[in-house]
Amino acid sequence: MPDNPLSRPQNRRRRGRPSAGAPANGRTRRPWWVVALRTMVWVTSAVVLVACGVTWFAYRSLTNGLTTSDALDAVKKNAPKHLDSSVNLLLIGLDSRKDMNGNDLPKEFVQDQLHAGSSEIGYYNTNTLILMHIPADGGKVSAFSIPRDDYVETLNGDGSSQGEHKIKEAYANAYTGASERLSKQGIKGPNLEAKSREAGREATLATVQQFTGVPIDHFAEVNLLGFYDIAKVLEPITVCLKHPVKDRYSGADFPAGQQKVDAKQALAFVRQRHGLDNGDLDRTRRQQAFISSITHQLKNEGIFGDLGKLQGLFGVVKKDLVLDSAWQVLDFAQQAPNLTGGNVEFHTLPITGFATRKGESVNLVNAEKIKAIVQQTFAPSPASSDASGDSKPGTKAAPATVDIRNGNGTDGLADTELKALTALGYTAGQTGNAPSQAHTTVAYGAGAQQAATQIADRLKSGAATASSTIPAGHVRITLGHDYTPPGNTSPSTGPSAPAPSADSGDSGSTVKAGGIPCVN
Numbered sequence: 325m326p327d328n329p330l331s332r333p334q335n336r337r338r339r340g341r342p343s344a345g346a347p348a349n350g351r352t353r354r355p356w357w358v359v360a361l362r363t364m365v366w367v368t369s370a371v372v373l374v375a376c377g378v379t380w381f382a383y384r385s386l387t388n389g390l391t392t393s394d395a396l397d398a399v400k401k402n403a404p405k406h407l408d409s410s411v412n413l414l415l416i417g418l419d420s421r422k423d424m425n426g427n428d429l430p431k432e433f434v435q436d437q438l439h440a441g442s443s444e445i446g447y448y449n450t451n452t453l454i455l456m457h458i459p460a461d462g463g464k465v466s467a468f469s470i471p472r473d474d475y476v477e478t479l480n481g482d483g484s485s486q487g488e489h490k491i492k493e494a495y496a497n498a499y500t501g502a503s504e505r506l507s508k509q510g511i512k513g514p515n516l517e518a519k520s521r522e523a524g525r526e527a528t529l530a531t532v533q534q535f536t537g538v539p540i541d542h543f544a545e546v547n548l549l550g551f552y553d554i555a556k557v558l559e560p561i562t563v564c565l566k567h568p569v570k571d572r573y574s575g576a577d578f579p580a581g582q583q584k585v586d587a588k589q590a591l592a593f594v595r596q597r598h599g600l601d602n603g604d605l606d607r608t609r610r611q612q613a614f615i616s617s618i619t620h621q622l623k624n625e626g627i628f629g630d631l632g633k634l635q636g637l638f639g640v641v642k643k644d645l646v647l648d649s650a651w652q653v654l655d656f657a658q659q660a661p662n663l664t665g666g667n668v669e670f671h672t673l674p675i676t677g678f679a680t681r682k683g684e685s686v687n688l689v690n691a692e693k694i695k696a697i698v699q700q701t702f703a704p705s706p707a708s709s710d711a712s713g714d715s716k717p718g719t720k721a722a723p724a725t726v727d728i729r730n731g732n733g734t735d736g737l738a739d740t741e742l743k744a745l746t747a748l749g750y751t752a753g754q755t756g757n758a759p760s761q762a763h764t765t766v767a768y769g770a771g772a773q774q775a776a777t778q779i780a781d782r783l784k785s786g787a788a789t790a791s792s793t794i795p796a797g798h799v800r801i802t803l804g805h806d807y808t809p810p811g812n813t814s815p816s817t818g819p820s821a822p823a824p825s826a827d828s829g830d831s832g833s834t835v836k837a838g839g840i841p842c843v844n
Contacts, residue, residue, distance in 0.1 A: 390642050392649040395525035398481040403539040409460040412538055416528060416545040417452025426517030429549060448496040450528055452611060455536060457702040465668040466701050469608045471675060475686035476535050481526025490686055491531060498527030537695035538702055542648050550644030552587050560584035563593055563617055564842040571599045582840060606844045612670035613843045620839055674735040696809040697740050721749030724775030724799045729758035732803045740809055763804040769794035
């Protein structure tokens with residue numbers, strides 16, 4: 325791994341490794357496919373998390389010296405119940421300019437190399453939160469980015485309320501409270517830092533579980549340095565921008581189109597928010613696109629065969645990352661091919677507008693709608709029942725292909741509804757955008773009247789109408805402001821401000837892994 329002044333592990337036990345190409349201690353060398361499998365599980369984990377700077381690493385042979393956390397144990401008693409054996413993972417990108425012991429990272433490195441300001445900036449805020457869902461049946465992996473400025477009730481690890489804050493501040497609030505309390509008890513130094521950070525993790529886990537309404541099974545955390553170190557091993561990395569950008573705050577200075585970036589540029593790419601049409605929301609999509617680019621690179625450039633890069637990644641995971649102590653690699657190994665094979669979809673949780681609270685700009689959210697969207701997306705696919713309970717039991721879906729247009733103005737709704745209808749037996753068509761409209765409508769082409777009537781009844785949209793502009797066998801739904809997501813009990817009122825996404829609606833907000841998507 326390329327050297328930097330922060331790459332030397334501290335307070336870690338070292339284990340000697342055999343040189344590449346020769347057996348160690350007379351032992352038989354493992355078959356290449358065993359090494360490849362083990363490598364795949366870790367590296368694909370690292371790649372999926374790289375945009376927010378986090379990674380998994382669960383193999384026992386490499387866990388010596390790995391920093392782990394028991395924070396999940398503290399929040400399990402208040403966690404929502406699991407409906408099946410799927411796995412939910414929370415990926416935490418910590419905006420701290422400090423090392424694991426609480427010491428400031430070297431000023432010259434943070435400011436000159438990372439272009440990330442002083443240790444006072446960022447504090448212990450979680451500037452990246454991505455919730456991933458790996459289905460029990462081995463299907464498509466879904467992930468939701470949670471905008472850092474969403475204004476919600478934040479919790480401590482014991483479930484007590486911190487009040488209403490930006491979701492990113494749950495960690496920092498708990499860290500500060502714990503640090504002050506423990507300092508009075510005489511706890512100091514690295515021990516104080518470790519215990520205070522543990523309180524921050526517990527608060528973040530409890531807050532995200534309450535906000536999304538789903539349990540968290542595992543998590544991983546890293547700071548800016550961890551992201552940089554991972555990117556340093558994998559550079560150069562290909563990214564793509566729709567427009568040229570230049571931002572003095574993050575150091576981003578890129579032309580339009582596809583281009584290769586080094587680690588320093590990669591950090592600027594995923595950190596920029598100034599000068600973008602949608603600020604933090606565009607930055608979130610940058611992070612998602614970066615993950616997609618990395619998975620594409622792993623699959624196509626044979627990273628698994630590059631021992632130098634793999635050894636560098638192994639070093640990073642021990643030095644920069646914190647993983648939950650309960651992680652078991654077998655829970656994840658079967659999904660590794662999906663993560664590098666483009667079988668991951670990234671979404672951004674919707675907001676309803678912007679406002680000022682306590683003197684700061686925040687995102688307003690509809691908490692009940694958020695829960696409905698996440699729970700529906702993560703729910704097991706029902707074989708013969710409607711997740712919303714609106715359709716008559718035993719009613720078989722009439723044959724039709726369903727296309728959905730989002731005229732509601734809130735990200736993610738078309739994908740959510742299409743997934744629900746597909747689970748009922750309808751054929752999935754396309755999703756897209758539509759001009760804003762008040763009411764949900766259902767129209768159909770030749771031969772699809774029965775299906776359209778069923779769907780209109782489910783959505784309580786009024787009578788379905790025939791249209792010669794719709795292909796035969798298709799039903800077209802246009803979601804309005806009165807649309808209610810499956811599982812919700814109140815109408816979606818749409819945003820109180822213009823839709824925040826540059827690509828208004830749902831289709832522009834979904835990033836599919838496996839390629840190099842162009843973003844703002």
